[in-house]
Amino acid sequence: VDHRSDLFSLGILLYEMLTGRKPFQGEHQAAMTYSIVNEKPTPLKTYLPKAPSELVQILGRLLAKEPEDRIGSAKQVVALIKEVKESSDIFMEQTPREKTDRKDTQQDSGSDSTTFTVTVPNLGFGKKNVDKFGLLISATALIVLVLLTGWWFNGGNEVENNTEAPTDEGNSEVANHSIAVLPFEVTGSGADEWKDGMVTTLSLNLDGVAGLRAIPDRTILAKWKQKGQAIDIETQEALDIAREVGANYAILGSAVQLGNDLRFGVNVREVASGERLGQVEVRGAPDSVTMLTNNLTKEILGVLLERSEEAIPSVNLESITTESLPALKAFLAGERHFRSGEYEEAIADYESAIERDTSFALAYMRTSLSRGWLGSGNVDQPMKHAYQLSNQLPSRERQLVQARYMWIVKNNHMIAADSLRQMTKDYPDDPLVWYQFGEVLTHGPIAPGWHRAEEAFERAIELDPGQASHHHHYVEFAFALHNDSTLAAKRIKAHPGEDKYKEVYRLSLDLVFGNETQKENALSKLKYIDLPDYNNFVLIFNHPYQWELKERVLRVLQNREDIEDNAFDFQLAINSFQRGHLLQTIKELKQLNNGISNILAGTNSLGLPIPDSMASKYLEPKNLPDEPSFNQLESSIMYSIDQAKMENLDELFDKLQIMSDTTDIQNSSSDIGAVLKELQGYRAWKSGNMDKALRLWKDKEQWGIPGAIWRGDLYRELGKYEQAEDWYLTYxxxxxxxxxxxxxxxxxxxxxxxxxxxxxxxxxxxxxxxxxxxxxxxxxxxxxxxxxxxxxxxxxxxxxx
Incomplete structure (x- = not known):
């Protein structure tokens, strides 16, 4: 062990100081060791969205798996930290973690990200704010000083020694190996639910324990269904499925329920040779299934590790699923409904699971997913609960929850996309990872937008073609991106089931590609057909060839009794802009009293002419009220930059900065701090300072409609054509x-x-x-x-x- 091991330890310490969480997770020593050797920490920006990119890079290098990839010396760490302190505009919002009612949920009192106010001696500067990063930098300097002291007393020589990351020799037999839990054979009344249910519960329980990686249950069940295995199969056929999903070990089990006696039996087999490594059995009352599954997991580990039970790491199913049998049954029923696209039924099941166990993290997560597809109900609240309880989940499920939380609750699409993009590399065989990645790219302003989202959904479908949610946007993109009737018909046919989504997609074929008679008939049917989510339905009509048809569709939907009055007024105004009716757009927005200044300033920034009278009334700084709104300020700044009116620009930026410092609003449409950075980058670009513009816009979500096109124009000007293409495609x-x-x-x-x-x-x-x-x-x-x-x-x- 040489100085680079100390630097790795320093990285762990800094990560915990910043986030209040350990970078590597594990219920026990074996799992922790496996995490250190094989897993990457949750990205720092998941917890600290405003962390400087330079600090993220420093931390990443300190925690590099390979010693040669780490920062070279403690001196270099000090220098890099100082650069961060000198160059970064550091600020951290306070986001205290809410408590849960679960007794065994761990709460970390150091996890709050807080801005501290410290009074310093009065030297004419008043009070200064010293944030957590500032305190961290000072603390880091002290820590590194200690390291340097050790280096000095060692004569300045850096010891050459074994620099490999620690390993768990006792678990070497199964380290980096994967295991597949196949659907169980079931016998007896009440045992049917464990056919697929044990795939879910055992996979969750085994994943990450003793170096094992469980193949996701969704991958196993998809492959099982793809093979047409609706009934029990022979051992070799089951092993073939395990082999196809890349497993080293396979769990072949049975569930037998006779009255008040439930028995689980399992064969543990090596996939390559088919050799049976061992056979285990547990039995007890049906209402003790949680305990039975815990014991079964330990017995399986005993076979794989060839150890006595006392040496097997302790496992706890309650911590990752639920301790309530009724809650588990309701959850598994919800999984079946969610899979087939029956979202109303799925929500009822998941909410039933939550009623029985209010600490059921995955049930909250699935509730949010299901509500999203119905376009009704609060998707934020269940995600907040899931996030609060996410520490009890295995690493993969925890990362999925955290990524969706950053998207749905914090409206930070960039962090969510970065986390999920990394997960597609870490878990390339998990369809849910690809699906969620596609969802973020579909709904967030992340380059290159829908085209990359379509690729993600395609991969999810390859892994699990029977999951309805993987197909929805994939079908819609056949219309919106490709305007291709043959492709649309093909994707509709591949969509699983005969649910109401499929009926709506068939209607869309007539609307988009039919003759005028077929279009009129489809529009008439649209007045009463059951629409699962009209917002997703409208996505179909977003190919430029269909924007004229889109207006007709929106006006039909506007008159439906089951849709709120004026629900589509804003979309109709935007559709007018899509068709080049700028004056009509302004008129409609004026009636709505919404976004006039934004559309004027935004279109002007893209080189479109706007009426002088409206520019003067809505955008001229001299005509702003004494206390301008957020929209008025940002629009006036944008217009002033375009018109090179610099005399009032600094004053306008100061007002926006004050608003950013004092507002409590934190969402994607009005995150004033993000808009401030966006406009600062725009000013730099228009002033010819491209490097500064790139620095301000780097790793940032674009804001509003013009932001993506600004970036495209900037990259095109720099000759970076691929980046320019990505940003143009985003909108x-x-x-x-x-x-x-x-x-x-x-x-x-x-x-x-x-x-x-x-x-x-x-x-x-x-x-x-x-x-x-x-x-x-x-x-x-x-x-x-x-x-x-x-x-x-x-x-x-x-x-x-």
């Missing part, structure tokens, strides 16, 4: 993105893609306001000049118009 629903993509693809010498981008823009704005027709004409001329365009392509555009 597929903005017509200017398609115009910009056409220009970009010309720069990239991709004439066919450029031609298609121009076509999308021209069709979308075929009836645009006269003031915008110059842009349409330029796009048409560019299209005509593309030498490789298919013969008749221009005529095709004219015909469509």
């Amino acid at each position: 597929w629903t903005n017509p200017i993105s398609h115009e910009r993509l056409g220009m970009l693809y010309e720069d990239m010498n991709k004439p066919e893609k450029a031609a298609e981008a121009y076509r999308r823009f021209i069709v979308a704005w075929k009836d645009a306001d006269p003031e915008l027709q110059d842009m349409v004409m330029e796009a048409r001329q560019r299209l005509q000049k593309l030498s490789v365009s298919e013969k008749g392509a221009t005529e095709e555009v004219i015909e469509v118009e």
